[in-house]
Amino acid sequence: MEYVIEEAVPNDPGANAPRADKDKFKKHMDNMLDVRCLMLATMTPELQKQHGDMVAYEMIQNPKEIYEGKACKERYETSKALFQCKMNERSPVGAHVIKMMGYIQTLEKMGFALNDELAIDVVLQSLQDRFNQFVLNFNMNEINKTLPQLLGMLRTAEGHIKNGGSKSILMVREAKGKGKKVEKSKGIGKTKSEGKEALKPKGGVSKDGKCFHCGKPGHWKRNCPVYLEDVKKAKAVGA
Known part of the structure; x- marks a missing residue:
């Protein structure tokens, strides 16, 4: 009957665990090391010095704690500038x-x-x-x-x-209203009597004026007795 003796890895938390668990733990450590190297490669030289001795999880938490307060202040300043x-x-x-x-x-x-x-x-x-x-x-x-x-x-x-x-x-609106008022004042709405009064001659018959029919002063031709008499005679002859 043969016995297989496995050497215990120093400082290995899974030293007494089965081989399957040891393989999982080793794979986890290798992946963590790869992530750590990748994160360091993307950092600036100053950040590389600060995070050189940290594992991947610590490298994620440390910048978050550093820049979280800065982001809060930046949000406050930006919102203040916007609303004011x-x-x-x-x-x-x-x-x-x-x-x-x-x-x-x-x-x-x-x-x-x-x-x-x-x-x-x-x-x-x-x-x-x-x-x-x-x-x-x-x-x-x-x-x-x-x-x-x-x-x-x-x-x-x-x-x-x-x-x-x-x-x-x-x-423009005021000009349109004024135009309508001017047109209305020119003659729209006047009565017939006002139009006739406008045609009447101002003043009476001049004393120096003479009738065009009889030549006597003091009356118009239409009011001349001689003219009216002649008109009656002409009508009688025509009848």
């Missing part, structure tokens, strides 16, 4: 919105993404008072747009504001 961002009077609206979109994308990369509705509200709240009419129309019409689409709309609105678009429309 206000448009400058001299800066164009395009540059302002692109700047805010950069803050929003940075928060998204950190795992704190804003939905489209909240992001658009933050951008609209940061605009100047000259965009109040645009914001009012945007909210009343419940327009669903993305941030790039909102950027295009704001650029178009800024062009109309610079050209005085709203003011010119108001002036």
Whole structure:
């Protein structure tokens, strides 16, 4: 009867375990060593010095503890800059919105993404008072747009504001109303009696004026007795 004597590996936690468990443990250690070498190869020389004596698990936990506080501070600073961002009077609206979109994308990369509705509200709240009419129309019409689409709309609105678009429309409306009033005052609505009165000659018969029929002063031809008498005679002869 033969007995197989296996040598115990010093400092091996699985020295008294079966060979199958020993093989698993050895494979685990080899994989951990490969991961450790791979992680060190991707680090900068300074980080390699700091993590040279650590195993793979410790190399993962150490940077997490170091940079977790830094990431929290960066998130705070980015969110603060986003919510306190206000448009400058001299800066164009395009540059302002692109700047805010950069803050929003940075928060998204950190795992704190804003939905489209909240992001658009933050951008609209940061605009100047000259965009109040645009914001009012945007909210009343419940327009669903993305941030790039909102950027295009704001650029178009800024062009109309610079050209005085709203003011010119108001002036056109006022001019139309004034034109209607002028036309109405020219003669629309006048009565027939007012038209006849306008045709009547002003003043009476001049003392120096003479009748064109009899040559005597003091009356018109139509009121001349001689003329009227001649007209009666002509009618009698014709009859």
